[in-house]
Amino acid sequence: xxxxxxxxxxxxxxxxxxxxxxxxxxxxxxxxxxxxxxxxxxxxxxxxxxxxxxxxxxxxxxxxxxxxxxxxxxxxxxxxxxxxxxxxxxxxxxxxxxxxxxxxxxxxxxxxxxxxxxxxxxxxxxxxxxxxxxxxxxxxxxxxxxxxxxxxxxxxxxxxxxxxxxxxxxxxxxxxxxxxxxxxxxxxxxxxxxxxxxxxxxxxxxxxxxxxxxxxxxxxxxxxxxxxxxxxxxxxxxxxxxxxxxxxxxxxxxxxxxxxxxxxxxxxxxxxxxxxxxxxxxxxxxxxxxxxxxxxxxxxxxxxxxxxxxxxxxxxxxxxxxxxxxxxxxxxxxxxxxxxxxxxxxxxxxxxxxxxxxxxxxxxxxxxxxxxxxxxxxxxxxxxxxxxxxxxxxxxxx
Amino acid sequence: xxxxxxxxxxxxxxxxxxxxxxxxxxxxxxxxxxxxxxxxxxxxxxxxxxxxxxxxxxxxxxxxxxxxxxxxxxxxxxxxxxxxxxxxxxxxxxxxxxxxxxxxxxxxxxxxxxxxxxxxxxxxxxxxxxxxxxxxxxxxxxxxxxxxxxxxxxxxxxxxxxxxxxxxxxxxxxxxxxxxxxxxxxxxxxxxxxxxxxxxxxxxxxxxxxxxxxxxxxxxxxxxxxxxxxxxxxxxxxxxxxxxxxxxxxxxxxxxxxxxxxxxxxxxxxxxxxxxxxxxxxxxxxxxxxxxxxxxxxxxxxxxxxxxxxxxxxxxxxxxxxxxxxxxxxxxxxxxxxxxxxxxxxxxxxxxxxxxxxxxxxxxxxxxxxxxxxxxxxxxxxxxxxxxxxxxxxxxxx
Numbered sequence: 001x002x003x004x005x006x007x008x009x010x011x012x013x014x015x016x017x018x019x020x021x022x023x024x025x026x027x028x029x030x031x032x033x034x035x036x037x038x039x040x041x042x043x044x045x046x047x048x049x050x051x052x053x054x055x056x057x058x059x060x061x062x063x064x065x066x067x068x069x070x071x072x073x074x075x076x077x078x079x080x081x082x083x084x085x086x087x088x089x090x091x092x093x094x095x096x097x098x099x100x101x102x103x104x105x106x107x108x109x110x111x112x113x114x115x116x117x118x119x120x121x122x123x124x125x126x127x128x129x130x131x132x133x134x135x136x137x138x139x140x141x142x143x144x145x146x147x148x149x150x151x152x153x154x155x156x157x158x159x160x161x162x163x164x165x166x167x168x169x170x171x172x173x174x175x176x177x178x179x180x181x182x183x184x185x186x187x188x189x190x191x192x193x194x195x196x197x198x199x200x201x202x203x204x205x206x207x208x209x210x211x212x213x214x215x216x217x218x219x220x221x222x223x224x225x226x227x228x229x230x231x232x233x234x235x236x237x238x239x240x241x242x243x244x245x246x247x248x249x250x251x252x253x254x255x256x257x258x259x260x261x262x263x264x265x266x267x268x269x270x271x272x273x274x275x276x277x278x279x280x281x282x283x284x285x286x287x288x289x290x291x292x293x294x295x296x297x298x299x300x301x302x303x304x305x306x307x308x309x310x311x312x313x314x315x316x317x318x319x320x321x322x323x324x325x326x327x328x329x330x331x332x333x334x335x336x337x338x339x340x341x342x343x344x345x346x347x348x349x350x351x352x353x354x355x356x357x358x359x360x361x362x363x364x365x366x367x368x369x370x371x372x373x374x375x376x377x378x379x380x381x382x383x384x385x386x387x388x389x390x391x392x393x394x395x396x397x398x
Numbered sequence: 399x400x401x402x403x404x405x406x407x408x409x410x411x412x413x414x415x416x417x418x419x420x421x422x423x424x425x426x427x428x429x430x431x432x433x434x435x436x437x438x439x440x441x442x443x444x445x446x447x448x449x450x451x452x453x454x455x456x457x458x459x460x461x462x463x464x465x466x467x468x469x470x471x472x473x474x475x476x477x478x479x480x481x482x483x484x485x486x487x488x489x490x491x492x493x494x495x496x497x498x499x500x501x502x503x504x505x506x507x508x509x510x511x512x513x514x515x516x517x518x519x520x521x522x523x524x525x526x527x528x529x530x531x532x533x534x535x536x537x538x539x540x541x542x543x544x545x546x547x548x549x550x551x552x553x554x555x556x557x558x559x560x561x562x563x564x565x566x567x568x569x570x571x572x573x574x575x576x577x578x579x580x581x582x583x584x585x586x587x588x589x590x591x592x593x594x595x596x597x598x599x600x601x602x603x604x605x606x607x608x609x610x611x612x613x614x615x616x617x618x619x620x621x622x623x624x625x626x627x628x629x630x631x632x633x634x635x636x637x638x639x640x641x642x643x644x645x646x647x648x649x650x651x652x653x654x655x656x657x658x659x660x661x662x663x664x665x666x667x668x669x670x671x672x673x674x675x676x677x678x679x680x681x682x683x684x685x686x687x688x689x690x691x692x693x694x695x696x697x698x699x700x701x702x703x704x705x706x707x708x709x710x711x712x713x714x715x716x717x718x719x720x721x722x723x724x725x726x727x728x729x730x731x732x733x734x735x736x737x738x739x740x741x742x743x744x745x746x747x748x749x750x751x752x753x754x755x756x757x758x759x760x761x762x763x764x765x766x767x768x769x770x771x772x773x774x775x776x777x778x779x780x781x782x783x784x785x786x787x788x789x790x791x792x793x794x795x796x
Binding site: 066068069070071073269270271272273275296299300301302304312313316317318319321322323324326362363365366368369370 | 464466467468469471667668669670671673694697698699700702710711714715716717719720721722724760761763764766767768
């Protein structure tokens, strides 16, 4: 049980100045007694814990030697380079996942969904590494693990069995990837992962880079299976570039169907991939989440995992420059992500978990546009980072 | 005359470890005498002064109250909002240009080309303000001023005469904007600015947002006039989105013509505007420069003016993730920009001006991908910023 904490003078999600109170790790009505701990927020913006809905904790090279990237531009070249790097660089999934999680906790990221590779070379070693990290950090950060067949599933004999092993070893979610262009058989790929999810009562999260009408067809197959197995609210489609490549009418009908089946869409707002119709998706009621994807890995050399900066990228990619726009993209990186990955008791209201981030900015829009770094991070009523630096020292850094 | 300075153990543009020597403000061969000042670079990356080839110093709101952006999405709505903000917020061009320049000097930006508004409401007041700043900072930063008819030129009677006044008041370059879609008469618009440039022997820098074939037509008119007046190497086209919207053959022939007339192209790599074919432009020998455009203004709420971060954005927008790619985009923000805005004696070789930035990174690619902030900035042999903080205090901050 933690001490009560009163956080004065903050603007919850950019709203009116108010005080927030956390008792026993939960937002609560303020009692008559003086709180054990008081913080003056000085007008800062208070956000609920930032939600990283899509990353690859087992692939970051943070803290390792510089990786000289000479990789070709195609997805297959990148998958090959990625597999080679795992062998040759000795990327330790346990250590690297811990490094990324600690780096992003200082930004206020307290909920992380990570895809973790499962393949016939490494088996479920990466799953085991990230499970270890997940257990170690559970008081600080919620980690969800997706068993992810990065190198293909049906095309690599034995991968599906490993996916099942991964679930038994502690993976929370069944992953999938490009049922047509990588796995070469959309129906069998989707049947396999939906069946696995159904058997173990797990949610699903599918990487879908398939372009245009091919992607739309795969989305239809996903919709059919979600409906058939009553998995509404349990399926996320990551990237879904095809939604930005269709004629408006077809786009519209697919988006309406996604909203109806409560299938969430995750976009990182990549500047070089097709832009999703973000406004249409939001207005149609599709649950939108976002993520950093891999940070500082063999795929891309950049990225810091700051989900407030991600809200800026989403706005920039979509030409959204209004204060109201930035509130929308901040929403994607908090409430949208929380709903997309199935968090409960999320938010700044009484009855929610006592997690929040204080951002030194005058308005929510300024917080998104300038992403100030000197944040205060409070987890379950305890201050875990001040001025953008983790408190408590290196005992967590595994 | 400044003291000699020896900078040991640095990697010029990411190359082999070496020492750099600056005598009397110029890179020089190292003499036998001990240098008055010695710095150990500790293996950091040395870059020549970063080049900001396109910004709007008179429009930034840095350090002012938060501007709540409720502006509509069209260019005309934004131009109107921009003009209203100048009236209502009392943006002081002298003070604001100084703030931006000092902020970006700490990143290592030592060469700035700024478009500065000229219109029938403010006249040349903004030009005068930025001229004052330019004179004040001349030992620290080179500032070039473009007389910029943001609100239109022919469509606003009297603007052309003000442009000429702006040149007489110290503007270095003749600007232009969307000859067709804003000024409604591409031939007369371009004839007017080319004639003004010819009369005063000034370079030209044109904002060209015109899309597709309309933009291509305007580019042809610009090419014809550049050829007719022998202005090769004196013309820059800013944005030039149309280059990313044409069929490959038409794109190719225009790009070859731009290279032949040595017309430079400036792109900010905006995530929401059409992407230019960066690789084709570079391979074709077109001089490529980049800039931040407006930072923290009424157009867009974000931006810090760091031209090393800009190199990252350019790579991200174009899906360039290789170390070699990042060297190319770093080149655009240094050598390309320098050539585009007509700097001489630029670079890290003997005989060049003694300007450099030390970036704490292991490779040039890491410097671009992670944009470390704790840089050392040396101008004409004198350290003007350490650890990303300006030395010398507030006497420069106007």
